[in-house]
Amino acid sequence: MSISVIRSRILSQVISTPNINNQTVRNFAAMVKAKVYKFEKQFQGVPKETDLKLVEEELPPIKDGEFLCEAVFLSVDPYMRAYAPRLSLGTTMIGLQVAKILESKNPKFPVGKHVVGDFGWRTHTVSNGNNTFDHIIKKIDHYVFSDFGKLPLSYGVGILGMPGNTAYFGFLEVCKPKAGETVVVSGAAGAVGSIVGQIAKIKGCKVIGIAGSDEKGKWLTEELNFDHFINYKTQNVFKTLKQVAPKGVDCYFDNVGGEISSMILNNMNLYGRISVSGAVSGYNDTSVPKASIVQNPMVFQQLKMEGFVVYRWSDRWSEGIEQNRKWIEEGKLKAQETVTVGFENMFKAFTEMLDGKNTGKAVVKV
Incomplete structure (x- = not known):
């Protein structure tokens, strides 16, 4: 000691x-x-x-x-x-x-x-x-x-703190989801993504999570009630997304950036919304990361993409914590x-x- x-x-x-x-x-x-x-x-x-x-x-x-x-x-x-x-x-x-x-x-x-x-x-x-x-x-x-x-x-420091509020405010305030819409979450098995997907289900949305192992996918679909899971390491994200979301994507919560996000943007519906929480795929790059052109879907589908830092809602901090706590107590929200x-x-x-x-x-x- x-x-x-x-x-x-x-x-x-x-x-x-x-x-x-x-x-x-x-x-x-x-x-x-x-x-x-x-x-x-x-x-x-x-x-x-x-x-x-x-x-x-x-x-x-x-x-x-x-x-x-x-x-x-x-x-x-x-x-x-x-x-x-x-x-x-x-x-x-x-x-x-x-x-x-x-x-x-x-x-x-x-x-x-x-x-x-x-x-x-x-x-x-x-x-x-x-x-x-x-x-x-x-x-x-x-x-x-x-x-x-x-x-x-x-x-x-988790679901009842900064990550929980990142999911709560970043998803609800930026994406403004509607019941029946299709939501995609990258980094879905992480601290923020796993909460975003569950909140989307609470709001009546269809949820597709993207992560890097089948074990995580099993957790997302069997424990957290995600509708579909895509393993970006073993599956073609673009093609698989078209199969599991044949009517397109309405909301995308982006934790990773890079090529995965470009593929998702090219599957989005008219007036789709993208909430950008982070871009972990490029954090270790020593030069400016490059990705496919996203302007075409942004223009033709008239998408709205907005980045955020959660402390924008510092004056409502306790609101997010209390709502997430209530959902936990009701059995609607789980944390791992x-x-x-x-x-x-x-x-x-x-x-x-x-x-x-x-x-x-x-x-x-x-």
Whole structure:
């Protein structure tokens, strides 16, 4: 067991001791050390483990308005690779986590509660509650994770957090689906795509998921109630899509970009809508990715394509979480997680997620 973990556990005991002196708590907190992954070298193609450096940082005592928290679950997501070029060398690797508040001088963040925050790849953090990476990506400030009863805490960085809201707002607000329409989701077995497909079914749509293994396809069709699945590694997406969607596609939720998306656009109906959440197929490219011309279907089918960043709806953040929670409780929405144990395995979980080895949300349990 690491020294930092031992110290944090002792700190938790110190905090819970009756009549404990605040100065004693602060003095002990000053001894807490955090393990941190620093961004040492810009990724060139597929990220390499040597691009990051694991270091230890001693944390200062908290000041008025601050709190000390310890990571419980950390998220690994495709956007981390996309935003990496914006990171300055030597900074903490970007990322969300669910953390437990160990000490606080901020009434909005009480001791013992769990907070969702963009603290990055680190085990312990001193924060004032503001977005850590605001200069990189506009996010919402850290917030205390609501009590969702028996649902896992990890959902705070998954279906009841950023990925869940990405699916909820990105699909419903951009695609505006109607009952009876045909919806295609790429990256369908991932954290966002799997939720989009289920929401589409809730809204009465026919849903076709695209992913990279028959095992994932079985999960999509048998567990999540997708109508069809296309394995892009073994099937011709263009031809298969014509077979399973003979009347064309009305809505496309795009997580991957590239040639797959070009094929789907060429199968879309008049006034079709495309919601662009990401383009993971090109994140590791060292040059500007090339794809087939999409202007022809865009013009002749009068398609609407719109990209988005989920924090556009930050003023409605709780709406998405509460609706997804309600659907979970009603049995209409299911979540699956690929959990990697151990902070030291962050990089492994990150690269495996980029390689599509996860089903559902990829998280790291500290």
